[in-house]
Amino acid sequence: MSVPDQAQARAMRLSLAVGFVMLVIKMGAYLLTGSAAILGDAAESVVHVAAVVFAAYSLWLAAQPADENHRYGHSKIAFFSAGIEGGLIILAAVFIIYESIHRWIEGLTVANLGAGVLLTLSTVVINAWLGWYLIRTGRQQQSLILVANGRHVLTDGWTSLGAIVGLGLMHLTGAAWWDPVCGLIMAGNILVSGYDLLRQSVAGLMDHADPELTRQLDEALARETAARGVTFHALRHRNAGHVHYVDVHFLFPDDITLREAHRITTDIERTVMKCTEQAVHFTTHLECVGDHDELHPGDSLT
Ligand SMILES: [Zn+2]
Numbered sequence: 110m111s112v113p114d115q116a117q118a119r120a121m122r123l124s125l126a127v128g129f130v131m132l133v134i135k136m137g138a139y140l141l142t143g144s145a146a147i148l149g150d151a152a153e154s155v156v157h158v159a160a161v162v163f164a165a166y167s168l169w170l171a172a173q174p175a176d177e178n179h180r181y182g183h184s185k186i187a188f189f190s191a192g193i194e195g196g197l198i199i200l201a202a203v204f205i206i207y208e209s210i211h212r213w214i215e216g217l218t219v220a221n222l223g224a225g226v227l228l229t230l231s232t233v234v235i236n237a238w239l240g241w242y243l244i245r246t247g248r249q250q251q252s253l254i255l256v257a258n259g260r261h262v263l264t265d266g267w268t269s270l271g272a273i274v275g276l277g278l279m280h281l282t283g284a285a286w287w288d289p290v291c292g293l294i295m296a297g298n299i300l301v302s303g304y305d306l307l308r309q310s311v312a313g314l315m316d317h318a319d320p321e322l323t324r325q326l327d328e329a330l331a332r333e334t335a336a337r338g339v340t341f342h343a344l345r346h347r348n349a350g351h352v353h354y355v356d357v358h359f360l361f362p363d364d365i366t367l368r369e370a371h372r373i374t375t376d377i378e379r380t381v382m383k384c385t386e387q388a389v390h391f392t393t394h395l396e397c398v399g400d401h402d403e404l405h406p407g408d409s410l411t
């Protein structure tokens with residue numbers, strides 16, 4: 110394992126361990142209080158541990174080198190991981206909505222407020238720190254899996270905070286409906302976060318072209334090809350998780366030798382690679398001006 114892989118694996122192990130501890134604390138807080146908001150929080154924790162287990166598996170699989178059956182490597186698992194994490198968060202939100210409405214209608218009350226609030230507050234502090242750490246490590250290592258996991262952890266922190274605010278308002282005003290109302294607000298926040306993860310997952314699986322990368326590639330290719338008397342067209346790129354695969358056509362003068370064209374192409378590829386923020390891998394199709402339209406009639410030169 111290389112150094113970045115170790116940093117990612119360490120972050121994920123920590124996330125998993127903390128996830129289990131959070132689950133135990135939240136279950137304890139629910140058993141003490143019987144609060145709808147805290148139950149929602151605990152339910153989210155069950156989902157959370159399941160999601161982190163899958164994220165840890167994804168992180169391991171993504172690091173496996175290309176093999177006979179997966180010749181582009183395994184990094185696309187990151188998009189499944191984000192999708193499953195998003196789907197599970199949404200499931201938790203639906204459960205919280207159900208429980209909040211149920212407890213609202215039943216008019217169930219809450220016990221042991223102080224202890225419940227204190228326990229939940231401790232999970233907020235721990236999750237805020239863990240979420241920040243995961244997102245920072247994920248951004249440094251360009252790991253969508255870690256960033257998604259970190260955002261999930263932060264969402265949990267907000268959920269817990271919502272539960273505390275609900276219990277506090279209930280205590281101050283004496284109105285029992287504050288608890289389920291805060292449960293519903295938290296659920297809304299969780300839904301937004303889950304939708305965002307799903308969107309990222311679908312974008313990755315559908316090879317959504319990052320407009321910023323398109324702009325950087327267009328700009329660098331236009332500059333570097335023009336400087337060498339070449340033009341380019343049919344630019345495509347897609348995100349494999351850890352690297353963006355780029356393919357493009359270069360159009361050369363008719364009298365160029367293959368040796369020369371390959372030399373120029375490699376030079377352009379290497380220069381452009383240094384101009385993009387994200388890691389890119391090139392596959393370039395070499396063509397000549399004279400018979401391009403005859404060989405590729407449908408191939409637009411723009
Ligand atoms: Zn072409």
Ligand SMILES: [Zn+2]
Nearest residue numbers: 371372374375
């Ligand atoms: Zn080559």
Ligand SMILES: [Zn+2]
Nearest residue numbers: 394396404405
């Ligand atoms: Zn061709």
